[in-house]
Amino acid sequence: MGARVLILILALAACEKQSKLYCEKHPGDLDNCGFLDAGIDARPMCASDMDCAATPSAPYCELNIHECVECYQSGQCTANPVEKFCDLSTFQCTSCVRNTDCTSNVCLPNGECGDDSNVAYVDPDLGGNNATCAMATPCKTLAAALTTKKPFVMLKGMLDETVTIDAQSVTILAEPGTVLTKSSNGVVLTITGSSDVSIFDLTIVGAAEKGIALDMNSTLRVNRVTITGCDGKDRRAIEAKNATLFVSRSTIYSNLGGGVYVDAGSIYQITNSFFYRNGDVGSATGGLTLLPTSSALNRFEMNTVVDNHAKATVPGGVSCSANIAAPNNLVVHNTSGTILLDTTQIQVGGCNFDDSHYGGDLTEYMFKVPDGTGPWDYHVNAGSMAIDRGVTSDIKFDLDGETRPQGTQNDLGADEFK
Numbered sequence: 215m216g217a218r219v220l221i222l223i224l225a226l227a228a229c230e231k232q233s234k235l236y237c238e239k240h241p242g243d244l245d246n247c248g249f250l251d252a253g254i255d256a257r258p259m260c261a262s263d264m265d266c267a268a269t270p271s272a273p274y275c276e277l278n279i280h281e282c283v284e285c286y287q288s289g290q291c292t293a294n295p296v297e298k299f300c301d302l303s304t305f306q307c308t309s310c311v312r313n314t315d316c317t318s319n320v321c322l323p324n325g326e327c328g329d330d331s332n333v334a335y336v337d338p339d340l341g342g343n344n345a346t347c348a349m350a351t352p353c354k355t356l357a358a359a360l361t362t363k364k365p366f367v368m369l370k371g372m373l374d375e376t377v378t379i380d381a382q383s384v385t386i387l388a389e390p391g392t393v394l395t396k397s398s399n400g401v402v403l404t405i406t407g408s409s410d411v412s413i414f415d416l417t418i419v420g421a422a423e424k425g426i427a428l429d430m431n432s433t434l435r436v437n438r439v440t441i442t443g444c445d446g447k448d449r450r451a452i453e454a455k456n457a458t459l460f461v462s463r464s465t466i467y468s469n470l471g472g473g474v475y476v477d478a479g480s481i482y483q484i485t486n487s488f489f490y491r492n493g494d495v496g497s498a499t500g501g502l503t504l505l506p507t508s509s510a511l512n513r514f515e516m517n518t519v520v521d522n523h524a525k526a527t528v529p530g531g532v533s534c535s536a537n538i539a540a541p542n543n544l545v546v547h548n549t550s551g552t553i554l555l556d557t558t559q560i561q562v563g564g565c566n567f568d569d570s571h572y573g574g575d576l577t578e579y580m581f582k583v584p585d586g587t588g589p590w591d592y593h594v595n596a597g598s599m600a601i602d603r604g605v606t607s608d609i610k611f612d613l614d615g616e617t618r619p620q621g622t623q624n625d626l627g628a629d630e631f632k
Contacts (some may be wrong), residue, residue, distance in 0.1 A: 257281040276305055278617040279610055301325055303615055313389065318349060320368050320387065323414065333366045334359035338373055356394065360384065369394070369416065376400045381407035388416040395419040395443075405457075406430045413439050420444030420451070420469065428454040435460040444469040448498050454480045462486050463613045463628075467590070472499030473522065478506055478535070483513040486613045486628050490592055493523040493530065495551050500524035504534040504565070514540040514565060516609055518592050518627035519548065520576070521584065526551030530558050531572065534565035541569035542604040544627035547576040547584075569605045571626055579627075593629040600626040 259282075260266050260275035266282035267273065276286045283305035285291050291298050291307035299311045308325025310316050316327035334347035341347075341354035346362060352370075353359050356377050359367045369388045374397050394416055396402045401424045405411050409432040417440040418425045425441045428434045434457065441451040441464070449471035452459065456479040465488040466473045473492035476482045482504060493500035501522035506512055514534065524530045530548030534540065545567065550558040559572040576584060580598040583591040594600050604624030612618055612630035619625065620632050 257283065276617075278620065281305075297325075299325075303611060319389075320366065322366060322387075323385065323412070328366055328368070332364055333368055334362045334364040335368050335370075336373070337370045339371050356386070376402065376404075378404040378406065379409045379411055381409060383410040385412040385414070386416060387414050390415070391417075393417045393419055396421055396423070399423055399446075401425075401427045403427070405432045405434055408432055411435070412437065415439070417442075418451075420446075420449070420471075422446035422449065424449045424453050424471070425451040425469070426453070428452065428457040428459060431456060431458075433458040433460075435462070436464050437462050439464045441466050442468045444471045446471050447496065448472060450475045450499055451492065454482070456480060458482075459484075463611075463615070464488075465613075467491050468588075470494050470497070472497050472501075472503070472524075474502045474504075475499050476502075476504050476506060480506055481508070481511045482506065484515075484517060485513065485609060486516045486611070487518075488592055488613065488628050489517060489519045489522060490590065491521050495523055495525060495549075497524045498528060499533070500528065500530035500548055500550075501545075502532050502534075503528075504532065504536070507536045509536050509538040512536055512538055514538070514543065515607065516542045516604075516612070516624075516626075516628055517544075518629065519543065519545040519559075520581070520592055521590075522548045524548075524550055526553065529561050531560055532565065532567075533561045535561070536565060537563070538565050539569065540565035540567050542607055542609075542624055542626055543567065543570035543572075544579060544600055545570060545572035546579060547574060571600065571603065592627075594625070594627065594631050596631065598625075598631065600629075601631050 263275050266275050269282045272282035272284050276283045285300035285307050288300045297307040301308045301311050310321035310327050313319045313321050318329045320328035320333050322328050330348045335349050335352035336359045337352040338354050341352040343353045343358035347353040347359045355375050367386050369392045373394045399422045404427045406429050412435040415438045420443045423446050425444045444451045451466045451469040453475045455477045458481040461484045463486045467490045469492045473489045489501040501519040519531045522530045530550050531545040545559045548559050554574045556573045578599045580595040581592045602621045602623045604626050613628040616630050616632050618630045620630050
């Protein structure tokens with residue numbers, strides 16, 4: 215019970231205060247903590263570097279957000295020879311930004327280089343399971359890496375396995391192009407037993423079961439993650455039961471079983487993500503089903519939910535039970551059964567989408583590649599009515615890591631046009 219209360223407190227802090235405590239414990243939650251160090255109003259506003267001269271820790275003016283920052287390019291990181299890279303998601307000097315900045319080929323989410331002492335390496339092409347999963351002797355499977363109990367795991371290549379994380383805290387990182395799949399029937403990744411898991415940059419491909427099953431007071435954060443191919447009836451890409459789910463800068467698409475399901479006993483914060491072409495005419499979930507009713511703890515903002523499908527009694531876009539504000543979203547062209555109307559986008563009496571746009575018409579948003587057989591691209595083109603139509607938000611970056619706003623106001627949806 216105590217662990218559950220702690221999770222509730224931390225989630226509330228993230229939603230309402232963006233607290234330093236929360237961000238120290240959740241460095242991977244970039245949407246909520248992004249550039250934050252001491253609070254949302256910690257940075258002075260500015261129009262030029264001269265306005266920042268009185269702030270030695272933040273002497274440069276980042277003109278997209280008009281705030282004083284430690285850096286906005288790596289050439290400004292000269293004070294500490296170890297911290298020579300400028301992280302543009304935090305505007306702070308760090309030891310690394312990319313994996314290739316480190317001899318260990320692992321840049322941790324806090325901007326430090328990992329090594330064999332805290333990272334378990336996985337490469338199915340080169341590895342053979344062993345007790346250490348070191349860089350020179352990687353393991354073959356994620357399951358083997360988890361037995362080392364190291365706080366970080368670095369994945370590479372194509373992994374075909376069923377994985378369960380039980381009562382464990384771990385951050386899973388992935389090199390570009392890494393895929394975790396289950397080619398035969400079965401849940402790809404199960405997270406249970408009050409586990410605390412973060413996943414970065416991984417693609418998960420399901421089959422006739424769920425992609426991720428999250429339960430038993432566990433916490434999951436997915437960042438820059440793609441999930442697709444979960445095609446069993448009502449076997450969603452992510453299913454959270456009595457758990458805490460954070461989704462940011464991720465893409466959930468082409469899952470015939472549905473996108474994301476969060477039950478009434480869970481907490482969620484879902485931001486800056488694409489949800490498209492999930493569900494079918496008989497699905498209980500199209501894009502997302504969000505059942506929690508606690509308005510203080512949950513967040514749904516700056517998402518693009520488009521071309522999803524659900525059965526006739528369910529909105530194809532977002533079915534949301536709580537009466538919470540859900541600003542800056544695009545929820546368009548989603549169907550219930552075979553019906554496409556404004557009323558098939560969101561649940562009547564659910565989340566408040568007054569500061570979002572929802573409706574059946576697709577053309578006015580000018581998505582780049584919304585038609586055909588794929589690959590699809592739901593970034594917006596110039597002239598989209600999503601541009602400069604959003605309201606003020608403390609989220610400073612979009613799905614691609616570009617700063618918000620680029621124009622006079624935030625854009626609607628996960629993509630900030632640049």
